[in-house]
Amino acid sequence: xxxxxxxxxxxxxxxxxxxxxxxxxxxxxxxxxxxxxxxxxxxxxxxxxxxxxxxxxxxxxxxxxxxxxxxxxxxxxxxxxxxxxxxxxxxxxxxxxxxxxxxxxxxxxxxxxxxxxxxxxxxxxxxxxxxxxxxxxxxxxxxxxxxxxxxxxxxxxxxxxxxxxxxxxxxxxxxxxxxxxxxxxxxxxxxxxxxxxxxxxxxxxxxxxxxxxxxxxxxxxxxxxxxxxxxxxxxxxxxxxxxxxxxxxxxxxxxxxxxxxxxxxxxxxxxxxxxxxxxxxxxxxxxxxxxxxxxxxxxxxxxxxxxxxxxxxxxxxxxxxxxxxxxxxxxxxxxxxxxxxxxxxxxxxxxxxxxxxxxxxxxxxxxxxxxxxxxxxxxxxxxxxxxxxxxxxxxxxxxxxxxxxxxxxxxxxxxxxxxxxxxxxxxxxxxxxxxxxxxxxxxxxxxxxxxxxxxxxxxxxxxxxxxxxxxxxxxxxxxxxxxxxxxxxxxxxxxxxxxxxxxxxxxxxxxxxxxxxxxxxxxxxxxxxxxxxxxxxxxxxxxxxxxxxxxxxxxxxxxxxxxxxxxxxxxxxxxxxxxxxxxxxxxxxxxxxxxxxxxxxxxxxxxxxxxxxxxxxxxxxxxxxxxxxxxxxxxxxxxxxxxxxxxxxxxxxxxxxxxxxxxxxxxxxx
Amino acid sequence: xxxxxxxxxxxxxxxxxxxxxxxxxxxxxxxxxxxxxxxxxxxxxxxxxxxxxxxxxxxxxxxxxxxxxxxxxxxxxxxxxxxxxxxxxxxxxxxxxxxxxxxxxxxxxxxxxxxxxxxxxxxxxxxxxxxxxxxxxxxxxxxxxxxx
Numbered sequence: 001x002x003x004x005x006x007x008x009x010x011x012x013x014x015x016x017x018x019x020x021x022x023x024x025x026x027x028x029x030x031x032x033x034x035x036x037x038x039x040x041x042x043x044x045x046x047x048x049x050x051x052x053x054x055x056x057x058x059x060x061x062x063x064x065x066x067x068x069x070x071x072x073x074x075x076x077x078x079x080x081x082x083x084x085x086x087x088x089x090x091x092x093x094x095x096x097x098x099x100x101x102x103x104x105x106x107x108x109x110x111x112x113x114x115x116x117x118x119x120x121x122x123x124x125x126x127x128x129x130x131x132x133x134x135x136x137x138x139x140x141x142x143x144x145x146x147x148x149x150x151x152x153x154x155x156x157x158x159x160x161x162x163x164x165x166x167x168x169x170x171x172x173x174x175x176x177x178x179x180x181x182x183x184x185x186x187x188x189x190x191x192x193x194x195x196x197x198x199x200x201x202x203x204x205x206x207x208x209x210x211x212x213x214x215x216x217x218x219x220x221x222x223x224x225x226x227x228x229x230x231x232x233x234x235x236x237x238x239x240x241x242x243x244x245x246x247x248x249x250x251x252x253x254x255x256x257x258x259x260x261x262x263x264x265x266x267x268x269x270x271x272x273x274x275x276x277x278x279x280x281x282x283x284x285x286x287x288x289x290x291x292x293x294x295x296x297x298x299x300x301x302x303x304x305x306x307x308x309x310x311x312x313x314x315x316x317x318x319x320x321x322x323x324x325x326x327x328x329x330x331x332x333x334x335x336x337x338x339x340x341x342x343x344x345x346x347x348x349x350x351x352x353x354x355x356x357x358x359x360x361x362x363x364x365x366x367x368x369x370x371x372x373x374x375x376x377x378x379x380x381x382x383x384x385x386x387x388x389x390x391x392x393x394x395x396x397x398x399x400x401x402x403x404x405x406x407x408x409x410x411x412x413x414x415x416x417x418x419x420x421x422x423x424x425x426x427x428x429x430x431x432x433x434x435x436x437x438x439x440x441x442x443x444x445x446x447x448x449x450x451x452x453x454x455x456x457x458x459x460x461x462x463x464x465x466x467x468x469x470x471x472x473x474x475x476x477x478x479x480x481x482x483x484x485x486x487x488x489x490x491x492x493x494x495x496x497x498x499x500x501x502x503x504x505x506x507x508x509x510x511x512x513x514x515x516x517x518x519x520x521x522x523x524x525x526x527x528x529x530x531x532x533x534x535x536x537x538x539x540x541x542x543x544x545x546x547x548x549x550x551x552x553x554x555x556x557x558x559x560x561x562x563x564x565x566x567x568x569x570x571x572x573x574x575x576x577x578x579x580x581x582x583x584x585x586x587x588x589x590x591x592x593x594x595x596x597x598x599x600x601x602x603x604x605x606x607x608x609x610x611x612x613x614x615x616x617x618x619x620x621x622x623x624x625x626x627x628x629x630x631x632x633x634x635x636x637x638x639x640x641x642x643x644x645x646x647x648x649x650x651x652x653x654x655x656x657x658x659x660x661x662x663x664x665x666x667x668x669x670x
Numbered sequence: 671x672x673x674x675x676x677x678x679x680x681x682x683x684x685x686x687x688x689x690x691x692x693x694x695x696x697x698x699x700x701x702x703x704x705x706x707x708x709x710x711x712x713x714x715x716x717x718x719x720x721x722x723x724x725x726x727x728x729x730x731x732x733x734x735x736x737x738x739x740x741x742x743x744x745x746x747x748x749x750x751x752x753x754x755x756x757x758x759x760x761x762x763x764x765x766x767x768x769x770x771x772x773x774x775x776x777x778x779x780x781x782x783x784x785x786x787x788x789x790x791x792x793x794x795x796x797x798x799x800x801x802x803x804x805x806x807x808x809x810x811x812x813x814x815x816x817x818x
Contacts, residue, residue: 164801166765213765213766215705215766443765559807563761563804566803566806567764567802593713599805600796601808602793
């Protein structure tokens, strides 16, 4: 096995004049050194194919891959990479999304509309990655003009890293027949195969993605990342190669969460009933759009803002801009924690204008069953009100230390449950069955769902079901882990496979492919109540408890389900109070997980969970999704609690002691 | 340099450069349970015991282990299988990337005596990051193995 070390750009924007690899090529153990000129411009991407394997002629962010060294050990590769001299003529960078869309600003790409999959045209502002306009802006303006109370505020969000413990990792080899083999910490093997096929110009059936356990994903491991490079290097050197990113590389040059701002305007009548909502979101997409998988190249959480409520008129405008900063990607419920933070904070501020309690204004406006949400979706049931009441009934105020102030905040989120396409093969084993599944275990319990579901359907002990991930050559298809779809999709596959297996006498292999099909439109609500203590002298915030009330149907594995809720809330807490992937001069400042802090055992508050049972789910097991639910409203609930405690409203995340202190002092001055 | 120490209870000897990290030496022996996460001693995934003390093997020079007793997660799991059982029973893991470090910490805490209570247990585990669970189930797993 040979190892790969990457030479990365040290400037946010520049033209590559020359790359001197001579010393690296002569170094002990080095099998090859490659640049973008060697590889050629072969862009890859999840939707827009704009990410070069190695930079060709131009670098667009600090951390971009410029050259790669292949050597017989990791240290030999790293030492040789350090000797590569990259001569760059610096170009003016654009480091801010607002500035990027201003006429005359530097161009991140010469012709962004020309990339395969691009959703922009030559007529758009030059650095636009995507724009989604939705709703009825004229109607919103008319209704806002007639509203009793109006709030118009801007909320801001730092970037953040997904914080998986296992960094981005890839192994590739090319066999004698030219088939490309990849072992990678990637959550969507079948999509990865298609993305690699498009980039490498190799038919998909000549690419095999092999099974691996993934050490945490949270949205960050859905892209091809280093796989195209590794495949090219394996092909060119004739050796299997391995690339494990050092965590500083992962922090500075992978695909962290988008930073941005949302301006929200909402109105209500004299009874506190919402009249209209409009949201104008502008987010920084960094140097490449290729890490966003959906057709709009946007963040669906932003587009769905306000979804839990009855709002007669709504409009949203979401723009994402290219800048010369690290390319941004997905993180657990992409865009939703930000949209919910902005909406719920504005809603609290509106409640205050209207003289209503935050719980009461939500009670009056939550969707009832049969009512359409602001984006025209109607669900078989809307249990937001029951979920809110369950949270309020379980709420118990906690004591705070002398001199500290107690605060309570409430936030609401709802997320639809939509299964994807997947497949499964069931075959007999010596004592029970083997289930071959197409998706990796990323820590969500996907394989546990299969084991327990099959045990139930076949009437055998779970211990007799062996679940095995197999390569992409072995099964027809899978949509990958993501979109909270895994349990819903797998439970359908499990039911169909078990039924077919029994029908054929339980002694021969069966393969099933399940399509999303006709599922009832189902959404799941999560209402969180945060309790905080704020020290008015220092601005320090202690989050004491997050109480999550969760709207559920059938729960397949109660332990795994609870961990999704608690782990999600921990991530929400990090977003609210800790995580800030600071950039200075276009460079990610954090070099390690001590400088970019994620929550530890002593940071996190206590978790309490209340399940609101009796809901109607989808699929054979009747489930509602949970994986991207509890991480979403947490920051909004904490911000509401801080406002309740301190009397000041933090409008940008994370909410640090410094920010609260500054808000308290400015309050005193005014 | 010549390196000799007790590894998981057995005498271990090898020739290695003085600059080699304990993490790389251990993994080079096929003991892949010890994981590299952050690489700078912050996340705890690479934790092993050196003379009973938990250390971050990613920033620990193998030469410093000369003449010591080193236990990795493989040895800990063999020596104290009830720790593994406790993590399974209390669901103290999800993706598993941090779990070897958490198990080694559980062994280190148990070696210090009885259950110090939840707050002190959390302090003890503060250097072992987990992004999946939210920690409640890890703390419960660790405390379940301690005498009260």
